[in-house]
Amino acid sequence: MRKYLPEIAIGLVPVLIVFLIFIGQNVVPVLMLGALGFVVFYAARGRGKMTAMTGQQRRPGTKAEPFSFEQIGGQERAKQELIEALDFLVKQEQIAKLGIRPLKGILLAGPPGTGKTLLAKAAAHYTDSIYLAASGSEFVEMYVGVGAGRIRDLFKEARTKANKAKKSSAVIFIDEIEVIGGKRDGGQQREYDQTLNQLLTEMDGIHANESPRILLIAATNRKEMLDSALLRPGRFDRHISVDLPDKKGRLHILNIHANNKPIAEDVHLERIASESFGFSGAQLESVMNEAAIYALRENTDKITENHLSMAIDKVMMGEKTDRESSKEERERVALHELGHAIMAEIVRPGSVSQVALSPRGQALGYVRHNPLQDQYLYTESFLNGQIMIALGGAAAEEMFYGGRSTGSKNDFEQSMSIVKTLVESGLTDLGIIDASMMTKEAWANINRTILDKLMSRTKETLEAKREVFASSLETLLREETLSGDEFRHLLNADTAA
Incomplete structure (x- = not known):
């Protein structure tokens, strides 16, 4: 009987309203009171699209899909x-x-x-x-x-x-x-x-x-x-x-998502796992999917390592843009990125995976680093090296143009973030302190002291490699992209000479 109550109410209410009108009663207050009561009941019972599912309205899917x-x-x-x-x-x-x-x-x-x-x-x-x-x-x-x-x-x-x-x-x-x-x-x-x-x-x-x-x-x-x-x-x-996967975990995830995709025989997923340091499982799935999309664009039957490399760049920084810049601006961007790359190879040899001049997202150029191994604890010297790598772009601009550009903004933000880590970890001259008690003036002083010192060291280091800029600049402007091996070949050739 209970399940038929809505049908009974739907049939009874109109008859009742017609009867009241027939005997001369004012039905407007009754209708307003009924509408108000319906709205209150509707909200309280949770039967709207954005409210809870109760009573006979149940969630779809009573059983989980087979997923092991x-x-x-x-x-x-x-x-x-x-x-x-x-x-x-x-x-x-x-x-x-x-x-x-x-x-x-x-x-x-x-x-x-x-x-x-x-x-x-x-x-x-x-x-x-x-x-x-x-x-x-x-x-x-x-x-x-x-x-x-x-x-x-x-x-x-x-x-x-x-x-x-x-x-x-x-x-x-x-x-x-x-x-x-x-x-x-x-x-x-x-x-x-x-x-x-x-x-x-x-x-x-x-x-x-x-x-x-x-x-x-x-x-x-x-x-x-x-x-x-x-x-x-x-x-x-x-x-x-549930943390971000390490290199072994990333390789496992890539293999899982490669099962239903035609991967070329010369693809080394272990190398892709190394280059995707810090990626989550969802990002790795997106890498494999974007690589397949690149293969579709080129109308190829297999996913190559180049497709996977481009997919990593896209997931990390976004799709290539159609920005057109002047020759002077392209040279400045190329020197800026070479400053990052040269400094990275000096601090941690073998870490550069790619140097690119093609715009992606908001970046006019970028250097993709390939950590030699996953690392979770950092020393003062390691973090100082990271700051010098970040400052390498601005230092290169000062060397060749006598000043910096707005392209160093993100580099400086990254550098100050690392300085904050140094302070909070007790790795500065301030010793072990409560960073939350520091004033803005104190933060400004410690940032200026550390960054000025490391900027001087970075300039001195890059000055000794001025010839590398000249030999690499022409190649980068012509090819727009240098792999890590190609860049190291240029760097080593100059060192040998």
């Missing part, structure tokens, strides 16, 4: 941690014998594009669970209490679907958990606080012993913003870091 951990590359440690946590759901009899309580939540924290959503999908497949996914923004609404209602509905729906599918567990994945799980300031009650309170209640063990079990997996790239009540054991029991 083997399809995820570059996150071996994170996968191992996650599988160990998921075994508490899979091996329930064994953990019951040892008195281990089941996990309630797993937090995946890491930069964007590292595979947090894929790990959640694989977790649902591994545990043979119902999988429901939501974003933190779906629970934010101007009406107080609506977000909390959506949280209740989400957990209720997970249990209902798991029971219907005869599953013993369900996995709920909430992306961007910081939207609803941010730190509470203790001030005026907000809609976000009520939503967070409801999430804490659902995770707090009220239904811990019920079947099906609910495992909440959340993802964030801003873990420091989350409320401490959400991070404590008993709610998010496991905090798994």
Whole structure:
């Protein structure tokens, strides 16, 4: 009977309105009151496009697509941690014998594009669970209490679907958990606080012993913003870091995405993995996709290493532009980039991967560096070398033109960022200090002291290589692109001479 109530109401209301008009009653107040009541009910129950799905309106997709951990590359440690946590759901009899309580939540924290959503999908497949996914923004609404209602509905729906599918567990994945799980300031009650309170209640063990079990997996790239009540054991029991992949991980990801693409036999993906230092899994997937697009443009049957190299540049800096510059400006840009490249080869031989004069994105030219190995700890000498590489372009302009251009703006910003790292790490003459206590004048003094000293060293170093500029400039202007090997050949030929 209940399911026919909407049809009964649709048929009864018009008849009632006609009857009131027939007997001479004013129906305008009744219609206004009815419309207001409908709007309030509509918002409270969450049946709008931007509101929660409740009642008979359910989320599409009751079962996760078959997606295994083997399809995820570059996150071996994170996968191992996650599988160990998921075994508490899979091996329930064994953990019951040892008195281990089941996990309630797993937090995946890491930069964007590292595979947090894929790990959640694989977790649902591994545990043979119902999988429901939501974003933190779906629970934010101007009406107080609506977000909390959506949280209740989400957990209720997970249990209902798991029971219907005869599953013993369900996995709920909430992306961007910081939207609803941010730190509470203790001030005026907000809609976000009520939503967070409801999430804490659902995770707090009220239904811990019920079947099906609910495992909440959340993802964030801003873990420091989350409320401490959400991070404590008993709610998010496991905090798994999903970091950018290392060289081995990048190679694994490239191989996965190369499976369905015609790669030329002479392509060395290990070299591409080396050149893509700092890339996330999503960026590496984009590299393979863009390389295939370049092959399509050239109407070739195979993806070559040149296609992959151009794809790295595009993902890193953007597509080539059609900017046309004067001969003088092209020479200035070429000398600027050669200054970076020569300084890089002096500081770290073999690190230059490409020198290009073609405009990409906002850059008129660029030097792509190829780290010899992945590095995560930096010494003072290493960071000073990075600053000298960044200052190499401006130093070259001063050598040949007697002044700098606006093209050095980003180089100086990068240099000052490295100086900040030096200060915060206690690697300057200031010693170990609290950087947040430094005044603007103190920051200006330390920046000027370090950068002026390193700029002088950079000029002296490049002055000894003035002939290299002359021999490389003509080639770079003519070819517009020099590979690392070609540039090192020119550099070594000049050194030998």
